[in-house]
Amino acid sequence: MKLFAYISLILISQLDIYPKTEEKWFSKSDFKAGKILLQGMDEDFKKYFYEEEEIILAQTIVFGELMRYNRYQDFVETKSLEEFYVSYGSEIINFSIGKFQMKPSFFEFLEQKQKGLNLHYSFTIQYQSSDETSQRIQRLKRLKSEEWQIRYLKLFMDMMYSTHPSLKSLKIEEKITLLSTAYNLGPQHKLSTLKEYAEVRQFPYGKNFPAQLQTSYASIALEAYQYLKLENQ
Helix, strand or coil, rough: CCCHHHHHHHHHHCCCCCCCCCCCCCCHHHHHHHHHCCCCCHHHHHHHCCHHHHHHHHHHHHHHHHHHHHHCCCCCCCHHHHHHHHCCCCCCCCCCCCCCEEEEHHHHHHHHHHCCCCHHHHHHCCCCCCCCHHHHHHHHHHHCCCCHHHHHHHHHHHHHHHHHHHHHHHHHHHHHHHHHHHHCCCCCCCCCHHHHHHHCCCCCCCCCCHHHCCCCCCCCHHHHHHHHHHHHC
């Protein structure tokens, strides 16, 4: 079963949707598309992020994934992957879903990490059942919900600030670099690892594709921040 799930992921990753020559990955139209996707989420962002600067920062962190989602959404069907996840969990099958391209393992990590941190929220992350299969079904529903993805984005940022207090005092460019890299690479990593990875060109196709066809996720986030600041003036 592990082999079958692995093959499913490989087949999806081999879709012929990447360029064969070096080019600037994101164009002006991609940024506009990302902004349009965000417009329908304004009220949900305001529920969980209370200052305009924090809203822009949060949107900056996920903006690269928004643009990738806009390009890829018609190519990838996740139903079979969802069924495998419900049956076997994220250790066997893990995949990106929704506009922010979050993964079940990302939600699971934040849920577990929250228990050990003194964090306070205007929402709680609880499940109706202690049964793992039922929780996976409910977790998938959350992954498909824009508001729930924003809730987990808030949890991610608060967890990063709690785990790494020095983040709060950094200049905005440094904060964006580290938070966006943690979002892309994984929030479990040390700041030193995030600083090193911030320069690695593995977005949007991953480590198995040539670096010259890609950029770093942090670079996209920094560019998105400037774009959103101008758009919100």
